[in-house]
Amino acid sequence: MRTAIATFAKRGYYGTSTMDVAKAADISQGYLYRLFKDKETLFATLVHYCSDRLREDLALAAAAVRTTDPQEILRALSGSYDEVIADRQVLMILMHAQCSAGEPVIGEAVRQCYAKQVEHLRALSGASDEQIGRFFADALLKNVMAAIDATDIDAPWTRTLHAGAAAS
Numbered sequence: 001m002r003t004a005i006a007t008f009a010k011r012g013y014y015g016t017s018t019m020d021v022a023k024a025a026d027i028s029q030g031y032l033y034r035l036f037k038d039k040e041t042l043f044a045t046l047v048h049y050c051s052d053r054l055r056e057d058l059a060l061a062a063a064a065v066r067t068t069d070p071q072e073i074l075r076a077l078s079g080s081y082d083e084v085i086a087d088r089q090v091l092m093i094l095m096h097a098q099c100s101a102g103e104p105v106i107g108e109a110v111r112q113c114y115a116k117q118v119e120h121l122r123a124l125s126g127a128s129d130e131q132i133g134r135f136f137a138d139a140l141l142k143n144v145m146a147a148i149d150a151t152d153i154d155a156p157w158t159r160t161l162h163a164g165a166a167a168s
Contacts, residue, residue: 005046009089012096013043013106044109047097050090051113055120057084062124070127074135077125081139085146095147 003025008016018039022029036042061080065073085091094113101107121132141161145151150158 001046001049004042005049005089005093008043008046008096009092012092013039013100013103018042040103040105043097043100043103044105046093047106047109047113050093050097051109051116053090054081054084054117057081058120058124068126070125070131073125074121074127074131077121078135078138082142085143088146091143091146095143 004021007021007024010016011020018032019029021042022032025032032042036045057080058077061076062073065076067073085094097106097110097113101110118132118136121127121135125131127135142151145158145161150161
């Protein structure tokens with residue numbers, strides 16, 4: 001899984017072949033196809049893996065919170081989310097997954113990922129739909145900023161985007 005994540009993270013679903021993954025994993029392409037029905041199924045499996053990792057990390061962060069205030073819980077979960085997407089490979093799998101959602105199996109995996117994340121966040125925080133929506137809006141902006149390597153750029157446009165996320 002780690003090898004497949006690293007390989008797909010570089011060039012995405014469309015830019016990576018199963019031969020690329022097999023070669024990186026030092027296995028035959030035939031063996032890869034015994035493990036996964038096809039490239040789409042392999043990539044969807046990676047989406048599920050990253051989704052599980054997000055939920056696990058959010059649960060750990062929520063367990064450390066000593067309040068029942070949904071906004072405070074969301075603030076702690078936001079910090080945990082920042083740590084997960086600091087792993088560029090996980091971040092890029094999630095970004096590439098959204099771009100590949102037109103592929104039926106991948107699209108379903110992405111929708112399941114979001115559905116599970118929303119319900120998990122609701123259960124952990126007790127937040128309202130509006131608060132959860134804002135959390136996701138901020139998270140998606142963070143994804144973009146990290147993906148384009150703009151998190152550490154000090155410029156008017158980055159300050160504006162960071163201020164918008166910090167205000168919620």
